[in-house]
Amino acid sequence: MEISHILNELGEDRSLYFNAVSPPIMQTSNFVFDTFEDIRKAFEDEDSAYLYSRGKNPTIEILRKKLAALDEAEDALVFNSGASAIFCSVLANVKTGDHIISVDKPYSWAWRMFDNMLPRFGVETTYIDGTKIENFENALRPETKVIYLESPNSNTFELQDLEAISKLAKSRGIVTIVDNSYSSPIHQKPLALGIDLSLQSATKYLGGHSDTVAGVLTGRKDMLQKIFNEQLLNNGSGISPFNAWLILRGLRTLPVRLAHITKTTEKVIAFLKTHPKIDRVIFPFDNDFPQLDLAKKQMSGACGLFTIVLKTDSYNRIEKFTYGLNHFLVAVSWGGHESLILPQAAAIGPENFDPIIERHRMARVYVGLEDADYLIADLRQALEIL
Ligand SMILES: *Cc1c(COP(=O)(O)O)cnc(C)c1O
Numbered sequence: 001m002e003i004s005h006i007l008n009e010l011g012e013d014r015s016l017y018f019n020a021v022s023p024p025i026m027q028t029s030n031f032v033f034d035t036f037e038d039i040r041k042a043f044e045d046e047d048s049a050y051l052y053s054r055g056k057n058p059t060i061e062i063l064r065k066k067l068a069a070l071d072e073a074e075d076a077l078v079f080n081s082g083a084s085a086i087f088c089s090v091l092a093n094v095k096t097g098d099h100i101i102s103v104d105k106p107y108s109w110a111w112r113m114f115d116n117m118l119p120r121f122g123v124e125t126t127y128i129d130g131t132k133i134e135n136f137e138n139a140l141r142p143e144t145k146v147i148y149l150e151s152p153n154s155n156t157f158e159l160q161d162l163e164a165i166s167k168l169a170k171s172r173g174i175v176t177i178v179d180n181s182y183s184s185p186i187h188q189k190p191l192a193l194g195i196d197l198s199l200q201s202a203t204k205y206l207g208g209h210s211d212t213v214a215g216v217l218t219g220r221k222d223m224l225q226k227i228f229n230e231q232l233l234n235n236g237s238g239i240s241p242f243n244a245w246l247i248l249r250g251l252r253t254l255p256v257r258l259a260h261i262t263k264t265t266e267k268v269i270a271f272l273k274t275h276p277k278i279d280r281v282i283f284p285f286d287n288d289f290p291q292l293d294l295a296k297k298q299m300s301g302a303c304g305l306f307t308i309v310l311k312t313d314s315y316n317r318i319e320k321f322t323y324g325l326n327h328f329l330v331a332v333s334w335g336g337h338e339s340l341i342l343p344q345a346a347a348i349g350p351e352n353f354d355p356i357i358e359r360h361r362m363a364r365v366y367v368g369l370e371d372a373d374y375l376i377a378d379l380r381q382a383l384e385i386l
Contacts, residue, residue, distance in 0.1 A: 001069050007251055011065030016058075025245045026058045047228050055233050059241040063248050067206075070185040071198055073218035077228055078239045078247070082181060082201025083109040085215030088231035089197050092223075093146050093175045096122035101139045102148040103130035103160055107179055110148065130160040131291065136168055144172070149195070150179040151298075155307060155344075155364055157182075157284050159291045162298055166194025175223075181205075181335075186258050187301040197223060204335025205303070208250040208257055211336075212243045260369060261304040267372035268365075272308055272379065277386040279309040279361070304367035305334050310343075312386050313355035318345045322363070324382035327375060334366035339375055341365050 001010070017024050031050040033039045042049035050056055060078055067076035079085045086109060094100065102114055104127045114125035128135040130149065147169050151160040162178060169176045178190045181201040190198040200206065202214035217224065232238055239247075269286065272278050280288070283306035284295040295302065310318060322330055328341040343363035345353055353360055367375065 003070070003255060006066050006069045007254065010069055011062040023059060023062055023245070023248065025241050026053075027241050028057075029053050046233060047225065053241060054236055054238055055228070057241050057244070059248070060239060060244040063239075063244045063251075066248070066251060067216050068218055071191055071218040072189055073191050073198070074221040075224040076216055076218045077224050077232055078202070078244060079215035079217065079232070079237050080239050080243070081213045082107075082179075082199065082203060082215035084235070084237040085199040085201075085217045086110050086179065087113055088227050088235065088237055089177050089199055089217050090118075090146060090148065092227045092231050093177075094118070094123045095145075097143055098123050098145040099141045099143045100125040100146045100148055101136060101144055102127050103150055103153060104128060104158075105153060105155070106148060106150045107154050107181075110150070110179070114148075129158075130165075131158050133161060133164050133168065136165055140172065140174075144174055147174055147176045148178075149176065150182075151188075152182050152284050152295075152302075154182075155362070156282055157289075157307070159284065159294050159298070161294060162190055162193040162195055166196075169196075170194065182305060183299050183302070184254070184258070186255055187303065188299045191218065193298060196220070201335075202247050203333060205254065205258065206250055207247050207335070208254065209246070209336055210333065210338060212246040214239050214243055214247050257369060258301070258303055261367055262301055264370070264372040264375070265302075265304045265306070265367045268367055268375055268379070269306060271376045275380075275383055277311050277383045279311045279358075282307040282309070282362075305364065307362050307364050309358055310361045310363060310386060312361065315345055315350045315353040317386050318343050318361070318363070321382050321385045322346075324385045325378055326382075327370060327378045328365070334364075337369045339366060339368040339370055 012023055030052050042051040046055040063078055064076045102125050126139045128139050147165060149160050151162060166176050176195045177197045178195045180188055180190050180198045181204050184205040197217060197219040199217045202216045269281050269283055273281050285302040312318060322341055322343055325341060328339045331340050334340055341363055344359055348360055355361060
């Protein structure tokens with residue numbers, strides 16, 4: 001299906017809403033029934049009829065169709081956060097006594113779930129370096145039920161070979177889940193590589209304007225129906241109609257935004273790589289990236305998120321450099337219109353800062369929708385402070 005069709009037309013029927021160009025925010029909690037027969041059918045399958053907006057809602061429905069098509073999936077579910085998509089997709093596929101293999105250092109709320117919550121229900125997680133397929137083979141147990149991936153990984157962007165891992169998992173009946181927030185379906189289609197469930201924080205590129213929190217999960221219809229009927233409805237993890245509408249609006253410009261950010265990021269990285277105060281840049285499509293071949297094989301691009309290693313031994317100067325930037329905001333998250341920076345030192349604190357440890361000198365940079373020269377000039381003046 002062509003992306004222009006998906007983003008501009010799919011799932012939209014203007015005759016249902018006064019020929020309005022923009023679909024309505026169907027801000028209702030419940031829906032009226034004409035017959036007992038209809039009520040009974042809706043109770044039997046909440047995803048088959050409009051009953052109650054914790055489950056199915058027309059605005060959310062349009063978004064689901066578009067998100068499924070973007071991932072070449074049978075179905076999509078939309079959640080009130082990316083964290084919720086992580087939680088529901090994992091919870092649906094484990095029971096007491098089961099084992100999970102997770103890639104090292106997954107997104108923080110994934111490891112918090114694996115370490116703090118799941119052990120209370122008798123589910124154990126093994127973390128592995130996901131860059132080598134042997135590590136998955138060696139960690140397998142008879143009770144392994146889920147392989148949890150994030151490719152590229154947060155902060156240092158290590159990749160996992162999604163096709164090879166899917167094959168291994170399929171041969172053992174293990175469910176594979178990948179966090180695809182970094183690439184979005186524009187740059188990576190995990191289901192086409194054999195992955196069972198692909199999730200994203202829609203807060204990032206899909207929304208694109210830093211004005212809402214949301215999550216998405218795509219995959220086979222039967223797997224998603226189970227999650228809809230158990231986790232989504234029971235936890236009440238669905239998105240609100242208004243937030244779904246914001247994601248719909250963000251989606252209209254997704255490819256245009258990503259194309260712009262790709263070009264800008266390339267220029268910003270080229271500048272940073274030659275700067276004497278930068279030790280190295282970590283970015284999956286950089287020529288020095290150790291897994292560049294795999295990146296090119298399974299991704300069609302990378303975008304605005306990368307990490308720089310600052311050449312300094314001073315915690316104070318990292319803080320001064322950070323706040324010396326005029327156009328990069330110091331904030332978590334990414335994927336919006338605004339450029340951001342988040343140095344690791346901020347979380348480490350001055351007492352524990354050790355410049356010998358490379359990670360302590362890392363800063364995650366996100367390039368937004370500003371022009372490259374505007375951002376480069378800002379980085380140039382602030383790097384003088386180092
Ligand atoms: C932000 C993020 C999440 C969590 O998404 P929320 O929408 O903030 O709950 C998950 N994975 C990655 C890689 C993220 O960057």
